[in-house]
Every structure is written in C-alpha cells, then in structure tokens.
Amino acid sequence: MRISRSRSVLLAGAVAVTLSATALPAAFAAPSSTAVISEVYGGGGNSGATLTRDFVELANSGSAAYDLSGFSVQYLPGAPSAGSLWQVSALTGSVAPGGRYLVAQAAGTGGTVALPAPDATGTVAMSAASGTIALVSGTTPLTCKTAADCAADTRIVDLVGYGSAVVREGSGPATGASATASVARAASLSDTDDNAADLAAAPPTPVNAAGLTSGGGTDPGDPGNPTEPGTVRVHDIQGTTRVSPLDGKAVTGVPGIVTAVRTTGSKGFWIQDAAPDADPRTGEGVFVYTGSTAPAVAVGDSVLVSGTVDEYYPSATTQSITEITAPRTTVLSSGNALPAPVVLDAASVPDAYVPSAGGASIDALPLEPSTYALDLYESLEGTRVQIADTRVTGATTSYDEIWVTVEPKQNPTVRGGTLYSSYTDQNTGRIKVMSLDTTRPFPVGNVGDVLSGTTTGVIDYASFGGYNLQATELGTLTDNHLRREVTRKQKGGELAVATYNVENLDALDEQAKFDTLAEGVAVNLSSPDIVSLEEIQDDNGAVSDGTVGSEATLKRFTDAIVAAGGPRYAWRYVAPQDGQDGGEPGGNIRNVFLFNPHRVSFVDRAGGDATTAVAAVPTRKGVTLSVSPGRINPASEAWSDSRKPLVGEFRFHGKPVFVIGNHFASKGGDQPLHGRYQEPSRSSETKRVQQAAEVNTFVKSLLAADKSAQVVTLGDLNDFAFSPTMSALTAGKALKPLITTLPANEQYSYVYEGNSQTLDHILTSPGVRRFDYDVVHINAEFADQASDHDPQIVRIKVDGRR
Numbered sequence: 001m002r003i004s005r006s007r008s009v010l011l012a013g014a015v016a017v018t019l020s021a022t023a024l025p026a027a028f029a030a031p032s033s034t035a036v037i038s039e040v041y042g043g044g045g046n047s048g049a050t051l052t053r054d055f056v057e058l059a060n061s062g063s064a065a066y067d068l069s070g071f072s073v074q075y076l077p078g079a080p081s082a083g084s085l086w087q088v089s090a091l092t093g094s095v096a097p098g099g100r101y102l103v104a105q106a107a108g109t110g111g112t113v114a115l116p117a118p119d120a121t122g123t124v125a126m127s128a129a130s131g132t133i134a135l136v137s138g139t140t141p142l143t144c145k146t147a148a149d150c151a152a153d154t155r156i157v158d159l160v161g162y163g164s165a166v167v168r169e170g171s172g173p174a175t176g177a178s179a180t181a182s183v184a185r186a187a188s189l190s191d192t193d194d195n196a197a198d199l200a201a202a203p204p205t206p207v208n209a210a211g212l213t214s215g216g217g218t219d220p221g222d223p224g225n226p227t228e229p230g231t232v233r234v235h236d237i238q239g240t241t242r243v244s245p246l247d248g249k250a251v252t253g254v255p256g257i258v259t260a261v262r263t264t265g266s267k268g269f270w271i272q273d274a275a276p277d278a279d280p281r282t283g284e285g286v287f288v289y290t291g292s293t294a295p296a297v298a299v300g301d302s303v304l305v306s307g308t309v310d311e312y313y314p315s316a317t318t319q320s321i322t323e324i325t326a327p328r329t330t331v332l333s334s335g336n337a338l339p340a341p342v343v344l345d346a347a348s349v350p351d352a353y354v355p356s357a358g359g360a361s362i363d364a365l366p367l368e369p370s371t372y373a374l375d376l377y378e379s380l381e382g383t384r385v386q387i388a389d390t391r392v393t394g395a396t397t398s399y400d401e402i403w404v405t406v407e408p409k410q411n412p413t414v415r416g417g418t419l420y421s422s423y424t425d426q427n428t429g430r431i432k433v434m435s436l437d438t439t440r441p442f443p444v445g446n447v448g449d450v451l452s453g454t455t456t457g458v459i460d461y462a463s464f465g466g467y468n469l470q471a472t473e474l475g476t477l478t479d480n481h482l483r484r485e486v487t488r489k490q491k492g493g494e495l496a497v498a499t500y501n502v503e504n505l506d507a508l509d510e511q512a513k514f515d516t517l518a519e520g521v522a523v524n525l526s527s528p529d530i531v532s533l534e535e536i537q538d539d540n541g542a543v544s545d546g547t548v549g550s551e552a553t554l555k556r557f558t559d560a561i562v563a564a565g566g567p568r569y570a571w572r573y574v575a576p577q578d579g580q581d582g583g584e585p586g587g588n589i590r591n592v593f594l595f596n597p598h599r600v601s602f603v604d605r606a607g608g609d610a611t612t613a614v615a616a617v618p619t620r621k622g623v624t625l626s627v628s629p630g631r632i633n634p635a636s637e638a639w640s641d642s643r644k645p646l647v648g649e650f651r652f653h654g655k656p657v658f659v660i661g662n663h664f665a666s667k668g669g670d671q672p673l674h675g676r677y678q679e680p681s682r683s684s685e686t687k688r689v690q691q692a693a694e695v696n697t698f699v700k701s702l703l704a705a706d707k708s709a710q711v712v713t714l715g716d717l718n719d720f721a722f723s724p725t726m727s728a729l730t731a732g733k734a735l736k737p738l739i740t741t742l743p744a745n746e747q748y749s750y751v752y753e754g755n756s757q758t759l760d761h762i763l764t765s766p767g768v769r770r771f772d773y774d775v776v777h778i779n780a781e782f783a784d785q786a787s788d789h790d791p792q793i794v795r796i797k798v799d800g801r802r
Contacts, residue, residue, distance in 0.1 A: 034062030035095055036191045037160045040133050040174075041182035041204040042126035044115075045108015045326070048179045051214060053326070054105035054126045055115055055206045056133055060095040061189040067094045071157070072139045073103050073122065078130025078165040078173075086134070086142040089122025095209070102208035107307070107326035109293045116212035123248070123308065123325070125291075128179045130163025161195050170194025176201025226253040226304055227330060234273040234382075237309055237322060238283035242363045242378055242676070244322050246309040251324065253304040257336050258297045259285065259384050260436055260458045260472050268323075269295040270382050270458045270470075271303060272339050281367040281375075284339070285382025285458060289323045297329060299472070300338065304330040314463035317671045317680075319374075320363075321461050322381060341386035341456050346407045346429065349373050353426035354678050361676045373428035374674060377467035380459045385469060392449040393418040393430060394754035395783040400442035401465070403754030404451050405429040414745045415482060415781060416448025417756035421744070422722055426673060430754035432468035433457075443477035447751065447781035450478040465753050466674025484778040487793055489526040494772070494795040495600065495652045496528040497659060499714040499760055501789035504584055505533075506541035507552040514560040516786035521594075522566030524778045525793055530650060531594040532661035534643075534716045534789075536573070537587040544586030548575045554592065561594075569594040572602055572629045572648055577610045582641045582665070591646040591661035591715065593629065603628050603649040603656075610634060614647045616701040622656065623705035625649045632660070632698045638690035645695055645715075655710070655798045658702060660695060662715035664688045664725065673753075688719050692728035699734045703765060710798060711735070711765035716789060718759050721747065726761075735763035738773040738794060749790040751780040762794045770797040 038059035044051045056073050060066045068091040075087045095101040104118035106125040134142060134150070135157040144150040147167050150159060161168025162177045174183035174195045182204040185191070192198055207213055230253030232246070237254070239245045256271025272285040288295070288305055289312070297303060307327040311320040342348075354374040355365055369376040387406050393416070394403025407429025411419040418427045433455060435442055445451070457471035490496035502517050521531060539552040550573060558569045573592040583589030595602055605628040608614065614630025616623050628649040633639070643663040650657045665687040671680035695713060702709045713735055719725035721739050729735060739747050739758050748756035764771060772795040779785040 035060045035066040035135075035157070036185065036189055037133055037135055037158045038100070038189060039182050039184035039205070040160050040162055040177070040199075041206070042131060042177060043128035043179035043181070043204075044105070045111045046128055046179040047110050049108070049111045050113050050180070051204055051206070052111035052114055053107035054124070055118070055204070056103040056105065057206055058095055058101040058103070058135065059185070059189050060097055060099055063097050065094045065096050068092065068101065069094075070138060072136050074134045074136050074142055075124045075126055076132045076134075076142070076145075076167060078127060078132065078161070078163050080145045080166065084145070087124045088139055088141050089120060089124060090139050091120045093119060093209070099209055100207040100211070102206055109290060109327070113214050115206050116208045116214055117210070119209045123310065127163070129177060130165055130173075132159065132161045132165045132167040134159045158191070160199060162199070168195045170196060172196040174199035174201075226306065227332070229253045229255040229304060230306075233277075234271065234284050234286050235277045235279065235282035237286055237324070238381065240279065240281040240366050242319055242365075242367070243311050244309050247311050248309065250306075250308050252306045253330075254306070254324065255302070255304055256286075257338060258299050258301040258303060259338055260470060261295050261297065261299060262436055262470070263294050264438060267291060267294055269297050271305060272383060274339055280369050281379055283379050283381050283383055285380070285384065287321060287323045287382050287460070288327050288329070289325045290327060297331060298334060300336050301334050302332045302336050304332065314461075317675045317677060318463045319378070319461060319466070319674065319676045339384055341384040342380055344385050344387050344406045344431070346409065348376075349406055349428050350376060351428060353428050357678050359677060359679055359681060362678050363676055374467070377459055381461065383459055384456065385459055386454055386456045387431070387469065388454045388475075390451045390455070391416060392445045392447055392451060393756070394751050395446045395781060395785075396442065396444045397783075400434065401468075402433050402443065402445050402451070403430055404433055405754065406431065412745065413748060413756045414743070415777060416480065417748065417751060417781060418754060419745060419748060420720075420755035420757040423679070427755060432465040432754070433471055433474075434468055435471045435474050437472070437474065440474075443474070444783045445477045446482045446783055447756070448480045448482045450480065451475045452478045466672065482781060484524060484782070485776050486524050487526050487774045487776045490529065490795045493653070493797060495530070495657060495798050496526075496793055496795045497530045497532070497712050497714065497762070498525050498528040498791055498793040499532045499534070499661070499716070499762060500525070500791035501534040501663075501716045501760065501787055502536065503787040503789070504535050504537055504541070504587060504589070505553060505557065506537035506587065507539045507556055508541045513786060514556050515564070518557060518560035518564045518566070520778050520786065520791060522561050522564035524776050525791055527566045527596065528793055529596050529599045529652070530659060531569070532646075532659060532714050533592040533594060534661070534663040535583070535589055536592045537584065537589055542584050542586040544579070546578050548578055548588045550575070550590065550592065558594065567596040567598060570597050570602070571595075574608050574610060574629050574631055574644075574646060576644070580610070580641065581643050583643065589643055589663070591643060591663055593646065593648050593659065593661060595650065599652070601651045603651060605649070614698075616698070616705050618705035623702050623709050624656070625658070633694050636694055638687065638694050642687065642691070647698070652798045657798060658709060658711045660699070660711065660713040662695065662713065662717060664691050664717045664719065666718050685719070685724060688717070688725040689728045692717075692725045693731075696729050696731050696734055699765065700732060703734060708767040709765060710767040710796070712762065712768070712794065712796070713764075714762040714792070716759055717761050721758055721761070729763065733766065735765060738762045738764065738771070739775070741773060742775070746775065749775050749780065749792060750788065760789055760792055762792050764794065764796070768796050771795065
C-alpha cells in the first residue's frame with residue numbers, strides 16, 4: 001500500500017546487503033564481524049538488464065544465526081529532498097552463519113531472468129544509479145537525511161550508499177552501480193565502514209538463504225509469462241470493499257480484455273473480465289500500471305497479467321486506486337469484442353452520496369452500490385461505462401477536463417449548473433470526463449452546454465475530483481450559448497458597492513488579463529462606485545525581494561478600466577508586512593478599495609498601517625473610524641499568515657458608509673468530499689470562524705456607537721452561506737447575508753468540481769434598509785475566464801439616520 005508515489009519514473013534495481021550487528025563508523029561505530037549488507041542492485045527490469053527485479057542481499061560472517069525478526073531494509077534516494085521518505089521492507093527469519101538472505105524489491109518491464117526465491121519481498125523501486133540502503137533494527141521509517149544524522153541513529157545496523165549518495169559510510173559511496181551492475185562486498189565480507197573501499201561494481205549475483213542463485217530457483221512474485229489463466233480473477237482482486245483483499249500479494253495469469261490504454265502521465269492499461277461474477281460489489285475492471293513505459297498492448301487484446309496487487313493512494317486523504325504493478329503480460333489474441341459498458345444515468349445512480357464512518361476511513365466498509373453513489377463508482381472502478389446527453393456543470397479546464405451530470409434534475413441552477421446547497425445534500429450525478437484520445441482536441445464547454453450523444457470509457461480515480469470517466473469515445477459538444485451577464489447601472493441616489501476576486505493580479509501579468517478584468521468592472525458591473533478587490537499582489541508578484549507596494553499594479557488596472565469605458569478610479573489599501581499575509585510566496589497579497597471620486601468620497605484618517613488596529617470612535621453625530629483605511633485587529637492570531645480585512649470610511653451624498661473588504665483563509669487542508677474519511681474533516685474552518693468572529697466584533701463596535709451605521713461587509717470569505725463561518729459573522733444579527741435573498745437556484749458565485757457554490761459574499765448591517773443585490777456571472781461558469789470567481793454588487797439607498 002503506497003501513498004503519493006512519484007509516477008514519472010519507475011526505476012527497478014537490486015540490493016545485496018551484509019548485516020552488521022553493531023553500529024556505524026566514526027561518523028559510524030565499529031565495523032561488523034557478523035551480519036552486513038553484502039550486495040545492492042537497483043537495475044532490475046531496466047532496459048539492458050538481465051534480472052527482472054531489484055534486490056538487497058544480506059550476509060552473515062559470524063558463527064551463529066543472526067535473527068532478523070522485527071528488522072527492516074530501508075531505502076532513501078541518493079540525493080534526498082525535504083519530501084523524501086525512507087521506504088521500508090519488513091524482514092522475518094534469520095541469516096545462517098556463513099549464509100545469505102535475499103530481499104526482492106520492485107520489478108521493471110525489462111529483463112528475462114527471475115531472482116531465486118526471495119526470503120523477503122518489498123515493493124521499493126530503487127534507482128539503478130544512486131541510493132542508500134540501511135539495515136534497521138525495527139520497522140519505523142528512519143528520518144535522517146545526512147550521513148552525520150544517520151550515524152547518530154543507533155537503530156541502523158549497517159548502511160550502504162552507492163552512486164552519488166549523500167548518506168553513506170566513510171569517505172564516499174560505492175561506485176559503478178548501473179542497470180547491469182550491482183555494488184557488492186568481497187567474498188571475505190570485510191566491513192571497514194567505508195562504502196567506497198568495501199564494495200565494488202560487478203555483475204549482480206543474488207543468493208537466497210537456500211543458497212540458490214538466479215536460474216536455480218523460482219520467484220513466485222515474478223512468474224514469467226504464463227499461457228493459461230491462473231486462479232485469480234479481477235473480481236477477486238477488487239473484492240467487496242475499497243481495499244483489495246490481495247493488496248501486496250503477487251498474482252499470476254489474471255485474464256482480461258484490454259479496454260483502454262493510457263500512454264501519457266501514469267502509463268498503463270485497463271483490463272476487464274469477460275466472465276463477471278454475480279456480485280455487484282466486486283468490480284470486473286482493474287488498472288495495470290506500467291510506470292514510465294508505454295503499454296505494449298492494444299484495445300481488444302485478450303491478455304494474462306502477472307504482477308503485484310497494490311492500492312495506490314494519490315494523497316493521504318483520498319480513496320485508493322486498485323492496480324496491478326510491475327506487470328508481465330502475455331497477449332493471447334487480438335481484436336476481441338469489448339465487454340458491454342454499464343450505463344450511468346439518473347435511474348442507476350443512487351441519491352445518497354457516501355456512507356458515514358463518523359469521520360473515520362470507509363476503506364473497510366462493505367460496498368453498497370445500490371445505496372451510495374461513491375460505492376457504485378468504486379464497484380465500477382476500471383470498468384467500461386457509458387453516459388449520454390449529459391449537461392455540463394463545470395467548464396472545461398486547462399487540464400482538458402469537463403464536469404457533467406448524469407442526473408439532470410438534481411439541484412439545477414438557473415443557468416445550467418448543479419447547486420451545492422448543504423454538507424448533507426451532495427450531488428451524486430456529477431462526474432469528471434477526460435479523454436484518452438490524444439489525437440483529437442478536447443471539447444471546450446461552458447456550464448449549461450451538453451455533451452451530446454454517448455461517451456464511453458473506464459472509471460478511474462484521482463486526487464482532484466475523485467471518480468472520473470477516462471473516455472475512449474467522446475460525445476460531441478452542443479453549445480447552449482451561455483452569455484456573460486451585465487448588471488444594471490446604479491441610479492443617482494444609489495450607492496453601488498461590488499466585490500471582485502481578481503486572482504493574484506500583479507504588474508507583471510499580461511495586458512490581456514488586465515483588459516478582461518477591467519471590462520468586467522466597467523461593462524459587466526456597470527462601473528460601481530466602490531469596488532473591493534481581493535488578491536491584488538505587490539508590483540513584482542511572486543518575486544520575493546521585500547517589495548510590498550501595489551501602485552504599478554493598480555495604475556495598470558485603473559488605466560485599463562478607463563480604456564474599457566469606465567471612470568478614473570482612485571484607490572486605497574494598507575500595505576502588508578513582507579511575507580506576513582499568506583497567499584502566493586513573495587506576492588504580498590492584500591485587499592484594495594477602488595472608488596469613483598466623482599460619485600463618492602473617501603475619508604482619509606492617517607495612522608493606518610499593517611500592525612495598527614482600526615477602532616470605532618463614537619461622536620455626537622454618530623461613529624467614525626480611528627484610522628481610514630485601517631485593518632481589523634491585525635495582531636490577532638486569527639489573521640496569522642492570512643489576509644487582514646481592510647476597513648474604509650466613505651461618504652455618499654454627505655452620509656457615512658463603512659466598507660469592510662475581506663479575504664478569509666482558504667479551504668486548503670480540508671478533506672475532499674469524495675475522500676476515504678467520511679464525513680470529511682473541514683480543518684481550515686477553524687481559522688475562518690475565528691476571522692469571522694473578529695469582523696463581527698468590529699461591526700458590533702460600530703453599531704454600539706451608532707445603531708443606524710450603514711456597514712457593507714464583503715469579499716471572498718471562502719465559505720458557504722450554510723457554514724459555521726457565516727454563523728459567526730452574522731452572530732447577534734449584526735449583518736445580513738444577501739446571497740440568501742436570491743432565489744435558491746441563483747445562490748452561487750463559484751464553480752468547483754462541478755458544484756455551483758458560494759464563497760463570495762456581501763452582507764449589510766441593519767441600517768441598510770433598501771438594497772438591490774446581484775451576482776454577476778462572468779467567470780466561474782466559463783472555460784475562458786479572467787478569474788475563477790464571479791463578482792457581486794449591491795446598490796443601496798443611503799438613508800438618513802432613523
């Protein structure tokens with residue numbers, strides 16, 4: 001079972017190890033006179049190799065057996081990065097005096113000669129050229145990344161670094177390892193704790209505990225190319241839960257018809273059993289992972305596949321993909337008919353989304369495909385399916401993905417999407433469609449378009465979006481001509497206030513982005529009096545050089561608005577401290593107010609900066625701000641490494657209006673809706689609730705000084721109208737969320753994984769009694785978008801005091 005393995009290159013290799021019962025030399029402790037790592041080989045299965053898999057060999061020059069119970073062999077890349085982890089292969093049994101012990105590792109697609117029967121088997125794909133092998137007392141992964149740190153870890157019994165390995169014993173690593181050469185000790189098993197002196201390159205010569213060499217025994221995990229089916233079928237591999245009962249086990253001669261082939265990214269092919277069993281829980285399709293090697297099979301081939309069953313987790317919180325890895329494939333015949341696809345439609349997909357495990361993993365729960373949509377998709381993992389005439393609910397992405405729904409009547413929005421309206425009411429018909437045909441352009445569709453005709457392919461799973469259809473035959477796109485909205489112009493007595501997330505805008509962006517965003521303000525929003533912007537960066541964007549100003553960025557943006565027919569906006573913001581507000585590293589993201597000085601005036605009060613808190617100041621005529629622009633309690637832990645709200649005091653027709661621009665903490669770190677933990681944890685919510693409470697407290701301070709104060713709080717709150725964040729923000733009826741005043745099928749401003757939802761909000765205080773509110777759909781539903789958020793606008797009557 002693996003989590004987040006690298007899927008770009010699969011290197012096979014072998015390692016022979018001689019055990020050392022003592023610690024390591026001078027860096028590490030005294031050399032061993034008993035067990036040592038005797039040979040390391042990482043080229044197994046590589047191009048030009050003879051052996052089919054990697055190995056590690058241990059040897060014992062002592063006079064008594066060396067017990068390996070509870071020990072492990074661990075592997076680290078030769079030049080470990082911060083994210084590199086030691087990979088562990090557990091050991092059992094012992095090494096006889098004068099004997100050897102063979103640990104088989106991953107197989108590649110090359111080579112013709114099997115290892116002798118291994119004494120232990122791991123799944124590590126070692127590099128042929130460079131790496132570190134450690135024999136460890138225990139099975140807990142090591143954490144050291146340098147020779148000095150590893151020398152201090154007393155669990156390490158022996159260690160061999162080869163190639164250009166950073167972690168090694170002595171003066172340098174053993175050299176000469178390749179696809180055809182291992183590094184091995186001399187027959188004397190001499191151990192001076194200097195890898196460069198103790199091991200030399202030579203042809204690999206694996207020996208197991210029985211004394212057998214390659215050709216003298218059989219490796220049951222590397223069965224060669226059988227011509228008759230074995231005893232295991234695909235449904236035996238898939239089992240009745242999300243995790244295969246054969247996970248980590250070798251399988252031989254699994255029969256199937258090749259239904260699809262993937263030649264890019266994570267290469268491999270899908271097979272499906274033409275003779276399914278009667279259990280709807282046990283899937284009949286499975287992915288055969290070939291790593292960096294293009295599959296040597298074609299759709300319609302009847303094959304027998306041998307290899308190791310593995311559950312691959314794209315990340316720690318996702319569900320897994322059942323695969324056969326390190327495959328050896330025999331093609332029996334070609335041009336065979338494919339199994340009939342399973343039809344996915346409103347009648348076949350359950351209304352319930354996923355079973356609950358009280359926040360724990362659902363991996364072990366028996367599948368109920370007739371009850372839960374995610375159980376149905378899991379039971380169809382790797383299986384051919386077909387959809388027809390499906391409405392697009394998520395526009396085509398830059399990765400050539402499009403979201404559709406097979407349940408057209410499920411929570412439809414007014415413009416053709418699918419509304420996400422609560423944590424418990426999931427949209428079960430959503431599915432992401434991708435294409436395995438790299439010779440044709442992928443259709444570019446917007447929300448409300450239709451993927452017409454039939455689309456056929458296999459069900460796969462990915463960390464983003466979960467279950468998806470890898471299409472072998474793609475329907476045609478019917479354009480329903482979705483149009484970008486234009487809101488009405490505010491009347492003379494209406495103050496128009498808008499919010500717009502402009503997606504990391506900085507002065508280094510292309511002019512086309514500025515022009516499109518500017519048209520959104522000048523034309524689609526009809527030139528509001530005040531625009532609260534989120535995601536304005538400093539003038540050099542991601543360059544981290546201490547720059548915090550945004551003058552050049554805002555000059556380009558306001559110039560573009562004028563060119564698009566809008567007014568000449570002025571701006572106000574509080575520059576953040578360098579590196580303290582989160583967002584893109586180096587970008588110094590912040591909130592900004594644009595305002596039309598011919599319609600509204602800004603009340604400037606000096607003293608506002610990155611660390612000074614704005615306060616409500618009671619006066620005989622109402623309430624004012626201590627500083628303007630200012631920030632809400634910037635020293636609070638709620639805003640640690642996060643965007644601080646921007647507060648400004650405006651005057652419209654002589655009346656004060658207070659505007660609070662917000663950009664709350666992102667949802668990064670939350671468990672996915674489709675993940676293995678159900679119900680999913682929303683860990684990021686804690687900080688947003690704290691941030692909402694800070695804003696609520698500040699609004700209440702304004703209202704305490706003047707209960708009729710007209711306050712507009714708006715921005716990208718990164719949370720839903722039904723969330724605890726919104727409850728904290730509106731506590732005590734200090735603010736009213738305007739999104740809930742719209743018809744239900746219009747309550748959205750953002751589209752994510754085919755769900756139309758609301759992250760952006762405008763809220764008003766009780767003093768705002770008359771308003772006209774609109775979400776202006778110009779981005780989120782379109783493949784061609786300047787931002788992933790739609791702007792919103794409220795037009796308010798600024799009345800006198802009650």
